[in-house]
Amino acid sequence: MSSNRYKVVRNGSSPAGFSEIPVLGYELFHEEVTSMLADERYHCLNYSCFRSGEGFRFICVIADDGSGEIRILSHIKKDDGTPLRSLTASCYAMHIFEREIYENHGVLFDDHPWLKPVRYPHDRADRLSVMDNYPFYEMDSEELHEVGVGPIHAGVIEPGHFRFICNGERVLHLEIQLGYQHRGIEKLFVSAGDGLHRALLSENIAGDSAVAHGLAHAQLLESLAGLEPPVSLQIERCIALELERIGVHIGDTAALCGDVAYQLGQVACEALRTMVINTTQFWCGNRFGKGLIRPGGSNFPLTEESAAEILRVLEEVDRRYANVTDCIYSLPSVLGRFEDIGIVTRKQATSIGAVGMAARTCGVPRDIRATHPFQYYRKMEINPVMQETGDVLARGMLRALEVRESVKIIRRLIENWRNCAKETGRPQYDLRFRPDCLAVSVTEGWRGEICHVAVTDNDGKLVMYKIKDPSMHNWMALALAVRNQEISDFPVCNKSFNLSYCGNDL
Amino acid sequence: MLKEIKILSDHGKQYVPDLRNQPVSALFRGRPVITADITAAEARKAAALCPAGAIDSSSGAVDLGRCAFCCECALAMPEVYRFTNDYRISATRREDLIIKPGQSEPLRIDESAVRKEVRRLFRRSLKLRQVSAGGDNSCEMELSAAGNVNFDMGRYGIEFVASPRHADGIVITGPVSENMSAALEICYEATPAPRLIILVGTDAISGGLFAGSPAIKRDFIESQHIDLYVPGNPAHPLTFINGVMDLTGRK
Ligand code: SF4
Numbered sequence: 001m002s003s004n005r006y007k008v009v010r011n012g013s014s015p016a017g018f019s020e021i022p023v024l025g026y027e028l029f030h031e032e033v034t035s036m037l038a039d040e041r042y043h044c045l046n047y048s049c050f051r052s053g054e055g056f057r058f059i060c061v062i063a064d065d066g067s068g069e070i071r072i073l074s075h076i077k078k079d080d081g082t083p084l085r086s087l088t089a090s091c092y093a094m095h096i097f098e099r100e101i102y103e104n105h106g107v108l109f110d111d112h113p114w115l116k117p118v119r120y121p122h123d124r125a126d127r128l129s130v131m132d133n134y135p136f137y138e139m140d141s142e143e144l145h146e147v148g149v150g151p152i153h154a155g156v157i158e159p160g161h162f163r164f165i166c167n168g169e170r171v172l173h174l175e176i177q178l179g180y181q182h183r184g185i186e187k188l189f190v191s192a193g194d195g196l197h198r199a200l201l202s203e204n205i206a207g208d209s210a211v212a213h214g215l216a217h218a219q220l221l222e223s224l225a226g227l228e229p230p231v232s233l234q235i236e237r238c239i240a241l242e243l244e245r246i247g248v249h250i251g252d253t254a255a256l257c258g259d260v261a262y263q264l265g266q267v268a269c270e271a272l273r274t275m276v277i278n279t280t281q282f283w284c285g286n287r288f289g290k291g292l293i294r295p296g297g298s299n300f301p302l303t304e305e306s307a308a309e310i311l312r313v314l315e316e317v318d319r320r321y322a323n324v325t326d327c328i329y330s331l332p333s334v335l336g337r338f339e340d341i342g343i344v345t346r347k348q349a350t351s352i353g354a355v356g357m358a359a360r361t362c363g364v365p366r367d368i369r370a371t372h373p374f375q376y377y378r379k380m381e382i383n384p385v386m387q388e389t390g391d392v393l394a395r396g397m398l399r400a401l402e403v404r405e406s407v408k409i410i411r412r413l414i415e416n417w418r419n420c421a422k423e424t425g426r427p428q429y430d431l432r433f434r435p436d437c438l439a440v441s442v443t444e445g446w447r448g449e450i451c452h453v454a455v456t457d458n459d460g461k462l463v464m465y466k467i468k469d470p471s472m473h474n475w476m477a478l479a480l481a482v483r484n485q486e487i488s489d490f491p492v493c494n495k496s497f498n499l500s501y502c503g504n505d506l
Numbered sequence: 507m508l509k510e511i512k513i514l515s516d517h518g519k520q521y522v523p524d525l526r527n528q529p530v531s532a533l534f535r536g537r538p539v540i541t542a543d544i545t546a547a548e549a550r551k552a553a554a555l556c557p558a559g560a561i562d563s564s565s566g567a568v569d570l571g572r573c574a575f576c577c578e579c580a581l582a583m584p585e586v587y588r589f590t591n592d593y594r595i596s597a598t599r600r601e602d603l604i605i606k607p608g609q610s611e612p613l614r615i616d617e618s619a620v621r622k623e624v625r626r627l628f629r630r631s632l633k634l635r636q637v638s639a640g641g642d643n644s645c646e647m648e649l650s651a652a653g654n655v656n657f658d659m660g661r662y663g664i665e666f667v668a669s670p671r672h673a674d675g676i677v678i679t680g681p682v683s684e685n686m687s688a689a690l691e692i693c694y695e696a697t698p699a700p701r702l703i704i705l706v707g708t709d710a711i712s713g714g715l716f717a718g719s720p721a722i723k724r725d726f727i728e729s730q731h732i733d734l735y736v737p738g739n740p741a742h743p744l745t746f747i748n749g750v751m752d753l754t755g756r757k
Contacts, residue, residue, distance in 0.1 A: 119685075120685055121721065122684060122719075122720050122721035123720070131685060151686065151689045152635075152637055152689055152693055154668035154669070155650075155666075155668070156636045156638075156646050156649050156650045156666050157638070157643075157646060158638045158641060158643055158646060159637075159638055159639070159686055159689065179685050180639075180640075180683060180685045180686040180689065181638070181640050181641070181680070181683055181685070181686065182640070182683050182684075182685050182721050183640045183680075183681060183683055183716045183719055183721050183722065184716070184719040184720060184721030184722075185716075185719075187719070188715070188716070188718075188719055193557070194557065196555070196557045196576070196578060197557040197715070200557050200558070200574050200576055200715055201715055204642045204644075204709075204714075204715060204739075205642070206642055206643060207641075207642035207643045207644025207645070207647070207740060208642075208643045208644065208647060210644065251647075264510060264513060264514070267517070267520070267654075267655040268513050268516075268517050270520075270651075270654040270655045270656070271517060271520040271655050271656060274520075274651070274654070274656045278531070281530070281531050281533070281534055282531045282533070283533075284533065285531070285533030285534050285535050285577065285589075286534075286535070286575070286739075287648075287740075287742070288644045288647075288740065290575075290576075290644070290739060290740075291535075291575070291576055291577055299577065299578075299581055300533070319516075320513070320516045320517075323509065323512055323513055323516065324513055326509065327509045327510060327513060500643065501643070502640070502641065502642050502643055505683075505685075
């Protein structure tokens with residue numbers, strides 16, 4: 001369906017010429033966005049703005065999960081300091097995007113309920129806003145106390161600050177303050193010398209999702225260059241993405257067991273994860289798949305030897321992991337710690353715009369592989385794995401089931417790879433991009449949807465690069481999950497989401 | 507109970523018995539070797555293609571403290587650059603990370619650069635506090651893995667602890683974001699002396715791909731004595747464990 005209010009593209013397909021994107025007045029823009037997002041079939045992939053001649057150019061990218069369309073809406077605002085009516089007031093899922101726009105550009109939203117800093121970027125509009133004076137939510141009561149944790153945590157993990165307001169052991173409120181990991185990576189994409197440099201950056205956005213982010217990036221550039229990857233390359237990329245999912249999910253299962261002192265589950269899963277990531281290393285030389293995903297081609301085309309190794313290892317991992325998870329999720333002492341703990345309701349998930357695993361564990365079927373298929377998933381039937389209860393157990397079970405599903409997907413992929421022409425060529429780092437356009441690329445990493453958006457100028461040079469990690473939405477799910485829980489349940493709740501700090505902080 | 511026994515029997519023995527000589531897959535990118543007769547033109551070409559600025563344009567030497575291990579130099583000029591899968595690439599001196607043309611012997615740490623008390627105090631037991639300062643979570647995961655059921659560095663008394671107060675040193679990952687720089691310094695100050703500083707991963711050693719970013723602030727680590735550099739993107743658990751064992755004089 002076309003419209004004079006938005007431009008329609010599809011995931012990773014040809015980009016939208018800037019002149020084709022209608023520019024709406026803010027009232028109309030507001031009405032269009034909020035009315036779409038009132039319907040659960042739509043969700044916002046990205047909303048951002050950048051400075052262009054006329055002032056601020058706002059771009060809102062909305063996914064239609066029913067038809068697979070991606071709608072691009074736009075609005076231009078003069079840089080005159082006047083506030084805008086916030087979208088968040090009608091659609092809470094937009095809170096993170098409006099906060100980001102406010103922090104980066106100083107654009108005010110006058111009825112935004114929670115207009116707080118997102119990550120304290122180095123080029124923020126207000127340099128006087130510093131981490132030390134983050135405006136924490138406070139409750140004034142003699143009965144309550146606050147617990148501050150971080151930025152450095154007890155484990156070997158990334159930094160972030162968590163502040164709990166508790167009544168005794170019970171958490172009333174958790175506020176998560178991030179930004180410690182900010183490296184200014186979006187700007188580096190624009191200033192990077194060449195395509196190879198950018199490809200490396202994309203693998204370092206979040207190293208635990210090197211393939212998912214690397215692929216979102218490669219697909220985006222190919223879209224800007226009008227390049228369709230050969231079938232063999234598409235299949236190889238999907239295999240890599242599923243291997244990444246399997247490895248992380250099994251590692252997370254180990255971590256969850258570790259948190260509740262179930263050692264057998266922990267060590268068994270640690271060993272299985274090692275087998276999976278060593279297989280990725282067998283294929284491309286790196287346990288995280290760094291180096292594997294490149295625009296236009298691959299340095300490590302799949303070989304029959306690697307394919308056979310992947311199948312062999314997965315056969316064993318699948319069988320053993322099924323036994324382990326069977327054991328874990330039938331053990332009363334584990335279930336006692338997982339069941340009904342850290343619940344996110346379906347309603348909460350849709351209202352905060354949860355994506356990926358966090359959405360699928362409370363009955364919201366968000367999976368880009370199924371709704372906006374990319375690469376070889378376009379030729380496959382993907383049925384998202386679902387859970388309904390939204391608790392730690394659901395997030396554990398989802399991993400167990402997704403691993404099994406991904407193993408099946410990889411088997412099918414390899415079968416199809418064996419029958420297709422092997423046309424994977426060398427990477428292309430000097431792609432020429434179409435001038436004056438905007439491209440959108442979305443992948444489904446193990447956490448959820450990763451969205452990269454880029455804009456080119458009239459010479460075909462990148463002028464804006466936006467990255468959205470699923471964690472940006474899902475950190476709020478964690479904050480809601482721990483409400484009314486014992487504070488001692490925070491670690492399992494946190495692990496059960498395993499969100500990215502650097503993916504959020506960029 | 508039967509299920510548990512089945513899991514254990516499937517599990518078998520998982521630990522790597524000899525961490526010094528564990529075979530890793532052929533494609534793993536460890537210590538590079540550069541041909542001795544590299545020409546000036548080849549060095550210039552390699553330096554121009556290297557995305558990390560790791561190759562010296564006059565000599566063609568590779569700085570492992572900057573290298574992102576992307577392998578492009580070796581793919582473009584296989585007769586000049588080659589990566590071996592030798593994972594023992596840690597060093598006690600920054601300049602030892604620079605691999606020169608013709609250098610083919612394994613990297614071994616310079617004993618003279620090790621402080622005396624390090625060997626005396628930490629050889630049998632070393633408790634470390636990890637601080638991620640802009641890391642991308644891959645080095646962090648590899649450091650966790652160094653203590654897992656496979657690599658099990660705990661067998662040598664090497665362990666990560668929850669508080670800097672319990673630690674003998676800090677292990678830094680990431681290029682050191684400005685937003686994390688103060689917390690990093692506080693953490694270091696909270697660690698009782700004598701204390702080690704170990705940099706893990708290319709980002710930590712030089713800033714890596716982020717070296718030029720205005721969001722990075724490295725003055726703290728640049729003003730400190732660094733006890734060990736552990737290169738990699740991310741650093742492999744075996745690189746880390748071997749480096750630490752060499753540093754503390756563990757055989
Ligand atoms: S492998 Fe290292 S030295 Fe070679 S091109 Fe990549 S970053 Fe540069």
